[in-house]
Amino acid sequence: MSAPASPAPSRPRSRRGPLLLLAALGAVLALGAGAPTWVSGVARTASGTSAVVVDGRDAAPVATALALVALAAVVASTLGRRFARLLAALVLVLAGAGVVSASVGTLTHPATALAAPARAVSGTTQARLEGGAALRPWPVVSAAGGALVAVAGLGAFAASRRAGAPAGPTRHERDATRVVATPAEDPAAAWDSLTHGDDPTR
Known part of the structure; x- marks a missing residue:
């Protein structure tokens, strides 16, 4: 008697959905962290001193731009074919790493972010700060958002590669x-x- 044909194994459920949600959350976190003040200080002027503040969009404009790129990559990954999904995942990795790099740059050199507004209020080409720069925690939040985007992008890339493998015997x-x-x-x-x-x- 002929043996009944065994059913082909089903494909494992895709993990891309939760990963893309994680990437979108990280991008939104980085965008939101760019709105508050990142660095503040006091600049010396001809008539005395003046307070200067810089938000994340001015302190690290690259981080804001790359967070928007990450959101666009999330949308593209949900609409495209396998090659487009792989490409979008790579964009997420690079965008997330860029957000982290830009945010950490402000963390390590906060006075650089105050140079332009300090020159503007002092009316000179030389930035003159009183007492250094005061750093807020928002660059850390932005860097954390970028890290989420990069990690989710790596996971989405691996999941997209697995999704293209054959599911069972021919x-x-x-x-x-x-x-x-x-x-x-x-x-x-x-x-x-x-x-x-x-x-x-x-």
Whole structure:
């Protein structure tokens, strides 16, 4: 008697959905962190001193731009084919790394972010700050958002590659493993074997 054909294994559920949500969350976090003040200080002017503040969009404009790029890549990944999904995942990795780099740059050199507004209020080409620069925690939040985007992009890239792999045995492989019955065991199955090109009498 011929053995029943075993069903092909189902594809594993895609993990791209949660990863893309994580990437979108990281991008929104980086964008939101760019609105508050990142660095503040006091600049010396001709008539005394003046307070200067810089938000994230001015302190690290690259981080804001790359966060927008990451959001666009999330949308593209949900609409495109496999190659487009792989490309969008790579964009997420690069954009997330760029957000982290720009945010850390402000963390390590906060006075640089105050140079332009300090020159503007002092009316000179030389930035003059009183007491250095005071750093707020928002660059850390922005860097964390960029890290989420990069990690999610790596996961989405791996998930997209797995999704393109074959899910189970092909029809030729299933036919090759078919058990042929003898006429004595099951005449009907032997007739089916003949229709498939097999000789049950051998």
